[in-house]
Amino acid sequence: MIGQKTINNFFSPVAKKRTSSRRNEGDASDSEAPPKKVKVEVGRESATCQSNPSSRPPLQGLRYNNVPHGFGESWRKALSAEFDKPYFTNVMSFVSEERKKHSVYPPTHQVFTWTQMCPIRDVKVVILGQDPYHGPNQAHGLCFSVQKSVPSPPSLVNMYKELATDVEGFKHPGHGDLTGWAKQGVLLLNAVLTVRAHQANSHKDKGWEKFTDSVVQWLSTNLHGLVFMLWGSYAQKKGATIDRRRHHVLQGVHPSPLSAHRGFFGCKHFSKTNELLTRSGKRPIDWKAL
Numbered sequence: 001m002i003g004q005k006t007i008n009n010f011f012s013p014v015a016k017k018r019t020s021s022r023r024n025e026g027d028a029s030d031s032e033a034p035p036k037k038v039k040v041e042v043g044r045e046s047a048t049c050q051s052n053p054s055s056r057p058p059l060q061g062l063r064y065n066n067v068p069h070g071f072g073e074s075w076r077k078a079l080s081a082e083f084d085k086p087y088f089t090n091v092m093s094f095v096s097e098e099r100k101k102h103s104v105y106p107p108t109h110q111v112f113t114w115t116q117m118c119p120i121r122d123v124k125v126v127i128l129g130q131d132p133y134h135g136p137n138q139a140h141g142l143c144f145s146v147q148k149s150v151p152s153p154p155s156l157v158n159m160y161k162e163l164a165t166d167v168e169g170f171k172h173p174g175h176g177d178l179t180g181w182a183k184q185g186v187l188l189l190n191a192v193l194t195v196r197a198h199q200a201n202s203h204k205d206k207g208w209e210k211f212t213d214s215v216v217q218w219l220s221t222n223l224h225g226l227v228f229m230l231w232g233s234y235a236q237k238k239g240a241t242i243d244r245r246r247h248h249v250l251q252g253v254h255p256s257p258l259s260a261h262r263g264f265f266g267c268k269h270f271s272k273t274n275e276l277l278t279r280s281g282k283r284p285i286d287w288k289a290l
Contacts, residue, residue, distance in 0.1 A: 072115035082214050091207030095194050103197035105132050106139040111193050113141025117182035124185035124282050126228045128235040131192035134200055142188040145178035152176035158255040166268045173290040180290040191238055225280030227273045248276045
């Protein structure tokens with residue numbers, strides 16, 4: 001009948017409906033279109049979520065919004081509960097402000113190098129340090145390790161000396177970069193992850209210690225048969241909560257020139273570590289692979 005709508009008048013052609021939905025995101029017809037998938041990029045990680053507003057979680061609910069730059073994927077999943085805690089956001093804000101006023105080491109993209117070397121469940125050995133080297137071009141996110149462009153620090157030189165007497169065929173590699181160990185599952189973790197240039201311990205008690213305590217605790221609770229090498233009273237105190245029924249702990253003096261002659265030389269921790277790994281059915285570390 002003239003002036004009376006047929007049922008077809010209530011529906012638009014498909015092409016027109018799509019055009020309309022683009023122009024007006026609030027149109028009810030959006031709910032009829034299949035939700036598109038959108039990639040949300042967060043640092044090096046990405047997540048896929050539905051673009052349909054009714055199914056999309058609020059962004060503040062995605063923990064990886066707070067993941068720092070350069071954080072390894074498996075480590076992110078294991079430690080994600082820490083990223084939303086006030087202490088962690090506080091220390092990240094502190095470091096950000098420090099970088100505006102001072103030189104801070106290591107560079108932003110290398111603070112979490114230790115999470116990029118191997119998956120968290122592939123860690124076999126843990127060596128604990130205190131805070132990063134505070135000279136130019138030294139620190140790169142692995143304790144005791146320095147970039148190849150700079151000389152090896154005294155503590156690392158003493159580690160090489162002990163290795164030369166403990167591990168057959170070991171020779172000073174001519175540099176101080178320990179990445180070769182880290183890729184085999186040796187976690188080289190400082191208690192404090194950043195430092196102001198030329199000021200040792202300048203980022204102490206800002207929150208890093210709590211975060212790295214959570215790393216040690218996760219490893220102790222979730223893995224089996226790790227070897228923890230704790231050199232010096234600071235590392236031994238930090239490792240006090242390690243479950244010694246599940247893991248092996250080797251303790252000794254620090255390799256610093258101030259203490260190495262009081263028991264670090266001759267401790268044979270590197271060969272003992274491989275013996276313990278072999279006993280646990282794990283592949284030993286090739287300490288020469290640097």
